[in-house]
Amino acid sequence: METNFTPTRKKNTSTVDIALGFSRIFVGILFLFSGFIKANDPTGFGYKLEEYFLVFQLDFLNDYSVWIAVLICGLEIVLGAFLLLGFYRNKVAWGILLLTVFFLFLTFYSAFFEVVSSCGCFGDAIPLTPWQSFIKDVILLVFVLVIFKYRARIQPILSNQTTRSLVSTLVILLSFGIGVYTIYFLPFIDFLPYKEGNNIPELMVLPDGEEGDIYEHLYEIKHQQTGEVKKVTDKEYMDGIWEDDNWEVVGEPTSKLVKKGYQIPIPDLLISDSEGNDVTQEIITNPYYNFVVVCTYVDKLSLADIIALDRINTTIRDLATDYNLRALLLTTSSPEVARGLQDEMDLVLETFYADAIPLKSMVRSNPGVLLLQNGTVIKKWSKITFPSKRELEEDYLAK
Template sequence: METNFNPTRKQKTNTGGVLLGFSRIFVGVLFIFSGLIKANDPTGFGYKLQEYFHVFHLGFLNDYSTWIAVLICGFEIILGAFLLLGFYARKVAWGLLFLTVFFTFLTFYSAFFEVVTSCGCFGDAIPLTPWQSFSKDLVLLVFILIVFTYRNRIRPLLPKGSTRSLVAALVVILSFGIGVYTVYFLPFIDFLPYKEGNNIPELMVLPEGKEGDVYEYIYEIKHKTTGETKKVTDKEYMNGIWEDENWEVVGEPSTKLVKKGYQIPIPDLLISDADGNDVTQEIITNPYYNFIVVSTYADNLSTADIIALDRINSTIRDLSTDYNLRAVLLTASSSQVAMGLNDEMDLVLETFYADAVPLKSMVRSNPGILLLQNGVVIKKWSKITFPSKEELEKEYLAK
């Protein structure tokens, strides 16, 4: 009896198995890593989603951006974990393909039209430009297409039954639970410049020996007699052209980045009082304990936020009678809104103003609290984790 043996077919089968195995591990691990990084800070990812909502005129979704971020992060983790475990292979393959094609389009659109400067794919931990993210998505798409092509070969690591269902349920609960937890209790790992232990004043200046971005100024000049116009760099202009009375500058000079330099971690923090006076250094270099209560937009506070702010205010009021400390409210709201809130709640907090961008980076909670001393961030709390008077005394003030 003859046996038909086709070594070429066996070789193709082995090659497909190797490609599938590697692709499953690569895609699965990358999706889990990406999902976990963003789930560590879904509020920050939500801010990034708001930029995309603005571009595509979907501003009505802004109020739900954080919870949309939680869902996206959760699905990323679930798809990655299920791919590694071999659960629901066909559905997972379709999910991976759809999600990656969608984000590939999104990152290409962002890069080509220069509408979003950072994609947020790996949160603030690993900032990527839209072009870098688009390139990453193209590479990822290749491996996902391999998974999709060979999806029928994927076999689950656990047999069908109660054990597999239990593991799948735990994966789903953990995937969404991580994001929900960090929304209320702040990120596990803080990748922002206002993290605990950082010295804020030091991060606002260019360190000695470091060079910032180098720009070139481009002037458009016009010959008074011939009407000829041309563009010259600032060096060319200063190299004798400025002395020639036949040439005149037209309009304002443009700038061009020549060399990327050291990026100051906190370049945009400006704190002012109601009269517009700069009080930044006064606030952040206070040698005593300094409670900074951050409320990005006081006019957007929900009922739960108001209750939390009242509790924070009451605790600080009780502390201020016994200890030499300062407490301020930082907000991006108008002075009218802030003063109205102050009158309504009888705030003990001094009210100051800053742009919403640095306030969102200070603490991922609205309201949120920072404890500073000599410009150093001692501790951060969300609106629901701010301790009682007794706990604050024991841990910080009574020492």
């Protein structure tokens, strides 16, 4: 019996170790990837969190959404790194399990009740629908349960306690530091349609050869003589039914997506002046240099934001005396609020208005600056990184 029992035990142990090892690598890399992608743009992830806050009536957290995003991103990176390194196995196993179950609940709730269109799991790099995210989390949970069950078998790859402590500290600092850095200095990689090098007018129209979404319109019609009620498509309705006086349309027609087509990257940019006139094309096709200062919410500017805006305004004023350029402020705030800021700070910027969604996509900073020419984004700066007059002249205007 001993002869038969020994190899069986080794085989079982080997199988468990293989499953545990694969699970650690898969989950660890996924957590690292997910964390780094979101930490690349915590401001954008913060906007996504605000959608969840709205759903669960936690609007009071909106002012802290970006820092909560940094916390979540950093936690994902730390857990992923520690799992691969084999550090703090019990705490890491519990952390990964709880976080996965939490995300599983959020994605299921979003998908089932159709309250959030995209989960934001991988930021804007890999947009996933709630159902896709839910399936991803279900698969992930299987591997997480393997890790949780056999967590006692996990061994750290570093035996020296001092070295482990040093590495752990560096991992934690790096994990949370990335998110903090990108809040102030913009994302390392810009996945948004207003990234440097993109031509805005080209991204606002359907390219030649592409087809947009195809919808089928449904009419509910009622026969006036028999009382029969049925639903017909727009094609069926136009194919003679509309000429029959016995049939009348009941209510408003509904639309159903039949085939998803090409998605225009910038479908929602509309810039208007204080009187509501559309000036979008006038601004985005300007052949000269355009300094577009994006200040999504004027009334939410902190003292540091106002100081930064004053520095940007002063630099642009100095440049305007020597160069043919246009400078404007884009905001979603009301004209009254914007005029108050204009008068208070003596801004040289022309003020125009746009919806918050495209403004938040333009630059992850409030305020932030885009340099445009012929509709192409030449450069983007946060409120901290906007350069001096001399640097702007040497790098752009004097060329």
